[in-house]
Amino acid sequence: MDTSIHAVAEILRSSAVVACLTGAGVSAESGVPTFRDAQTGLWARYDPQRLASPQGFAADPGLVWRWYMARLAGVEKATPNPGHLALAEMERHWPGFALITQNVDDLHERAGNTNIIHLHGSIARFHCQRCGTLHNLQAAERTAPQPPRCATCGGNVRPSVVWFGETLPQSSLTAAVNAVSACDALLVVGTSGLVYPAAELPLIAKRAGSRVIEINPEPGPLSALADVTLRGRSGALLPQLLGIGD
Ligand SMILES: [Zn+2]
Structure with a gap:
């Protein structure tokens, strides 16, 4: 020693x-790759702000959703x-x-x-971007190209991570x-x-x-x-x- x-x-x-x-x-x-290290392949061309900010999510919820669900899949493979x-x-x-x-x-x-x-925050937890209601995801919702809609207010559900500008x-x-x-x-x-x-x-x-x-x-x-x-x-x-x- x-x-x-x-x-x-x-x-x-x-x-x-x-x-x-x-x-x-x-x-x-x-x-588990860092945010930057995970930006390979088709994700490499996106500015991090587009993938991880309230403005990026408002502009293209599906893009941000698919990015986070891809990262979550990587996390779940790790031990x-x-x-x-x-x-x-x-x-x-x-x-x-x-x-x-x-x-x-x-x-x-x-x-x-x-x-x-x-x-x-936590990539495996989710809440409504508009009203904050917590949301448990079904498998099919995770693989969908667009985020699920909040049952309470109809807003987009997002991962409960802290984004740029938050x-x-x-x-x-x-x-x-x-x-x-x-x-x-x-x-x-x-x-x-x-x-x-x-x-x-x-x-x-x-x-x-x-x-x-x-x-x-x-x-x-x-x-x-x-x-x-x-x-x-x-x-x-x-x-x-x-x-x-x-
Ligand atoms: Zn809501």
Whole structure:
């Protein structure tokens, strides 16, 4: 065990409350492509704003729908990796373990975490763009070329993800701020280029006296702030921290 892994394990052992913030790297290790990486083939020619904004959805609901249903199909083929499973183990070990994620897939849920804060929403959930009513989808609705219509108001049903130009759900942001303010240690995993307001979370943790641990293959803006940094894949490093992998 190298010295930095030992140092992180020691921080975790001495922490009563632990929280974690995950980003795209954790999902990428399960084969879920990032938004940009998913823009291949016929999708490559579209501006991201056309595929992921309220204006893009209003202009061409079918295009946006087909893009998200293609991505959802990719998510459903993926399975949680050892990093996801280690984070589920941490929830069992630390009561109140909060998992804050920038990812829109449901791999943390499938790994077994229950206390999950989705900062950017969820690709497997749906609501009406006009009235907000939640909507459960039938298989045939997902493969249809156009989004389903809301039974309440007739508006278009959309994936419950945060689009360009939209603000993060306030309840999620508040829950995330509360979690990082209350923890003794914050793991920041698989994300180097943190975008505001998620970028604030490690700072808030630090100011509240928490220790910040960065786990990422590449250095990023967070590296200077972190108390300890582990360079590598989360699927290899997180199980090592628990002593349940190699
Ligand atoms: Zn509606």
